[in-house]
Structure formats: structure tokens, C-alpha cells
Amino acid sequence: MRILVLIVIGLLLYIIIGNLFKKKTASKSQDELGKMVRCLHCDLHILEQEAIQSNGHYYCSQEHLEASEKK
Numbered sequence: 359m360r361i362l363v364l365i366v367i368g369l370l371l372y373i374i375i376g377n378l379f380k381k382k383t384a385s386k387s388q389d390e391l392g393k394m395v396r397c398l399h400c401d402l403h404i405l406e407q408e409a410i411q412s413n414g415h416y417y418c419s420q421e422h423l424e425a426s427e428k429k
């Protein structure tokens with residue numbers, strides 16, 4: 359009977375820890391999704407994942423990356 363109780367407690371802990379870990383990763387990815395960066399060329403704000411990164415700067419498009427580098 360004691361073994362059964364231990365198994366139930368172990369399962370509950372596993373579920374609780376699993377849920378906490380899921381929430382942490384979910385909120386982390388949301389923060390990453392919501393991060394906005396500014397195009398160096400036209401000051402347009404875009405999501406970091408959609409921006410083009412070059413030399414530590416962000417650009418909204420390939421055209422602006424090239425236009426800014428030609429300066």
C-alpha cells in the first residue's frame with residue numbers, strides 16, 4: 359500500500375514539474391516572439407524573427423540592408 363502512495367506522489371510531482379517547465383518555455387518563447395527591433399535604414403519596427411540581421415543591426419528587408427551598407 360505504501361508503494362502505491364509513493365507512486366501516486368511521484369506521478370503528481372512529475373505532472374506538476376512538467377507543467378511548470380512547459381509554462382516556463384511557453385512564456386520564454388512568447389517573449390522572444392514579442393521582441394521588436396528597428397530597421398536601421400527606415401526606422402520601421404519589426405519582429406526580431408522577421409528582421410534581417412547584419413553586423414549587429416536589423417533591417418526590415420534585404421533592400422534596406424543593401425541600401426544601408428552602400429552608404
Ligand SMILES: [Zn+2]
Pocket residue numbers: 397398399400401402417418419422
Ligand atoms: Zn527598412
